[in-house]
Amino acid sequence: MADLSPTSSDSPCIGIDVGGTKILGVAANPVDGAVLASTQIATPKSTGPAMAQAMGDVVAELLAEREATAIGVGLPGLVDRSGVLRYGPNVPGILDFEVGPELTARFGLPVAVENDGYNTAVAEHLHGAARHADDAIIATLGTGVGGAFVVGGQLVKGANGFAGEPGHMLVNADQFSCPCGQVGCWESLASGTGLANIARSLIGEGGGRRVLELAGGEAAHVRGEHVSVALAEGDTEAADMLSRFSTWVIRGLGSLISILDPEIVVLGGGLSELADDFLNVVQDGVMAATVGGAYRPMVPVVAARFGAEAGALGAALNAHGLVSPSVE
Ligand SMILES: [Zn+2]
Incomplete structure (x- = not known):
């Protein structure tokens, strides 16, 4: 389980949500959940390296406009506690996909990788319909x-x-x-x-x-x-x-x-x-x-509350440490 204690920092974070048809990215204020900017590209129809490159391109576009302190990622499938996508029924051909170290190397920021549904729940629980x-x-x-x-x-x-x-x-x-x-x-x-x-x-x-x-x-x-x-x-x-x-x-x-x-x-x-x-x-x-x-x-x-942006917003919130996956 993860502790959901809010922090007082208000530095923006980047959140990326990988869906079957598009990769959506947002920059968000983690204190109030406000989305400051968003962008999206089509999900590449290929395996891991092209996917990682596309995700990085979304991050780069958002970072060109503002600084951020961390990057969160949501992937559709079984993401283990080390942030590796082990399997996703709707992303055939992508197995044991580890994108965190690659994004950290490219941008020099910490990266938190989670399941997309988990990130959606983070957004709705912290700032949305399930708040309180x-x-x-x-x-x-x-x-x-x-x-x-x-x-x-x-x-x-x-x-x-x-x-x-x-x-x-x-x-x-x-x-x-x-x-x-x-x-x-x-x-x-x-x-x-x-x-x-x-x-x-x-x-x-x-x-x-x-x-x-x-x-x-x-x-x-x-x-x-x-x-x-x-x-x-x-x-x-x-x-x-x-x-x-x-x-x-x-x-x-x-x-x-x-x-x-x-x-x-x-x-x-x-x-x-x-x-x-x-x-x-x-x-x-x-x-x-x-x-x-x-x-x-x-x-x-x-x-x-957050509709199509919930997964990306939750990824940003998760990355910010509002959710601390290491807390048992
Ligand atoms: Zn099934």
């Missing part, structure tokens, strides 16, 4: 499902640093395969990938005609965005897809609430904005999916 919560679940519904857990005021890291991968808990072993190699991960139902899986399944049963049309008539090309567009048009079959998707989000969150007994659930990622009333639907259903839901306080399900 000693027990919280933070989950992001994007291309996959990321997340991390605050327990007793501390972010859970686990024995190796790998804790907090809610997307890969198994919820339905009869359905969709996951890039991690398992079948039935929560992520295969409750992410953008999951929504597309659900849509294709209904199309296979003869439904989802408008969604199929938006995908050019090819079920294999259906993405979550097509469902989103059909929803905005008022398509009832897309609404059915959303309803099934929401049910899986609720089931996963209910299980997590049963395990962790949080004060609050913070939902981020693009899918959490899929429909105007999505959070209300999740809120209305989640306690019934939690053990003894009628006999315990309602757990608020709220929107993340």
Whole structure:
């Protein structure tokens, strides 16, 4: 676990978040979480060295405008306590990726490397929707499902640093395969990938005609965005897809609430904005999916504050020592 005690220093830090499609970088004030500058480039479609070079280029652009005291990095996968990405299901081909020493050599600054979901939770816990919560679940519904857990005021890291991968808990072993190699991960139902899986399944049963049309008539090309567009048009079959998707989000969150007994659930990622009333639907259903839901306080399900910048901001905060990963 990591201690989350604020410090009094206000020197800017750089935070870099590596996603499947883009590398986002911010310079941030760690005291109030204010983002002072941001930039992004496309994630290179290659292995480690090109990735490290691209990340360094983002840092260089931010450092050209201001000085900073530390660099934080967020990577999508299992990042161990020494800052090495051991494995990431959504970055195939990148294994045992160690970028910290390279960035330190290039910029002469200390570097903290963490899991992207962990960094998102740092931002939301210190300055966002989970502020003041000693027990919280933070989950992001994007291309996959990321997340991390605050327990007793501390972010859970686990024995190796790998804790907090809610997307890969198994919820339905009869359905969709996951890039991690398992079948039935929560992520295969409750992410953008999951929504597309659900849509294709209904199309296979003869439904989802408008969604199929938006995908050019090819079920294999259906993405979550097509469902989103059909929803905005008022398509009832897309609404059915959303309803099934929401049910899986609720089931996963209910299980997590049963395990962790949080004060609050913070939902981020693009899918959490899929429909105007999505959070209300999740809120209305989640306690019934939690053990003894009628006999315990309602757990608020709220929107993340920092949106797409949460991971990069959390990386900057983490680098600044607001989170000290070495504290057990
Ligand atoms: Zn998985």
